[in-house]
Amino acid sequence: MDSETVRRVALLARLELSEEEIESYSKDLSEILDHFSLLDELEGLEDYGFNPVEVADVLRDDEPGQDIPAEDLMKDMDTYQDYVRGPRLS
């Protein structure tokens, strides 16, 4: 993975990397992706699943409820008058 691609991927992943990090990840990830090309040897595979076992749909009754009190969650947030403060949108 060349340095430009690392920069592009970092932008998508919302990571800020130093030039030194970009160079180092570029080398590591190139080696790793070269190794992943081993999978190109396998042809003709079609079936796939997103979990290794069958997963059933589990639906609950559509009734309002609250598992955790809001104040217990808000203790970890920066709040102002019961609003959660966040960074600027523009």
Next chain:
Amino acid sequence: MNASRLEAIRELDRDYGMFYSLSEDAALESAEFHFSAKDNLTTVDHETTAGSRMLSGWRPPFDAAAVESLRGAGGALLGKTSMDEFGFGTFSVNSAFAVPRNPHDRERSCGGSSGGAACAAALIDGHISLGVSTGGSVSCPAAFCGVVGFTPTYGRVSRHGLLDYGSSLDKVGMLSADCASIAERFPLMAGPDRRDPTSCGHPEHSERSAARTVGVPKQSLQGIPEDVLAVFNEALEVVRGDMGLDVVEVDIPVFNYAQPAYYIIATSEASTNLARYGGMRYGARGEDLDTHFDRYFRQVRSAGFGGEAKRRILLGTFTRMVGYRDRYYLKALQVRQALIAEYRRAFASCDLLLAPTMPFVAPRFDEVEAMSPLEIYLADHLTIPPNLAGMPHISLPCGELDGMPLGMQFTADHWHEDRLLKAGVEWDRRSEYPVPEARA
């Protein structure tokens, strides 16, 4: 547990770094048994950091289901064990906090990512450690520390309260000095939980007849150093002779492709799971809310994640990108399905599979330092196949090499944990497990 024993554990912990936090003695005195939880399982009375600066200081508002189950059965939580950040590692050195030291040689790694859990299982008498395995994070440290490490079928134990790494791979497991202790406590936490749909709708944990035939995948012995192989072959003779099991060779050609497929799925899922850490809801926060949200998130995430976490986020983001998704992510999902099919074919001719757990003994920290990221990823090639396929497995101590423990790993078909645990208890009776000099 009285105050003097707890002090002895604290003293040990100062030398071995197995805990991020320990409980106060008052809570421990009346318990029926004591257990610890890997620090990626939420606990109301301890910080839960998953070894990351990103969650430093975070006190969750609920217990993980596995912790809740053991507390409900009279267990008391002794503490939270050290680990690789979010489970990203093989040697427990990728932590923002304590790095655990091997109970048999403090200059060596405990393995990972449940390194602190394995260390606690080895050093504390009668202890049960809750670990978590994504690609081998229970088996690897169990083998390196000379303890038993059990990983159930994917979905057998609720993941509610487990901080996600790879959602289709993560499993809560147990580590202890013997298999009998695990066989006794495991049913407490097995079973459906509506808070985790992947734990529902499966066959119940039940008792089958003991295994009669063990298959050794021929691919699992390829490239294993001769001295490691010699220890494994001696153990295999005990399996064949003393335990009276038939041993056959089996062929699982996709075995050798599991490692790259695993790292693609694991990092793809990790990169989406870790998107939730943005400095607003919990954990690390940014300093300047007046900045644009994109820059704010980048600043928080870049300061909060360690080097290996960033590497895996980059890798997983790349393998899901337009133009690469089919080549990497979709192909990896197909390899997983093919591996499951090949396991099924193998289990038509045997009840359990057996292989060495790790291809070497616990390395020294300077040896770990010298390894490239790819070399570290390749070290997991024996523990990955059952983890990728969601098959239950157990690592058991099977001998020593240069004074350090080695492990062997039984694997069973989905939902056949009972056969693994029976074989493990039989192995307990026939083996002398390594005992570290320091104990509490």
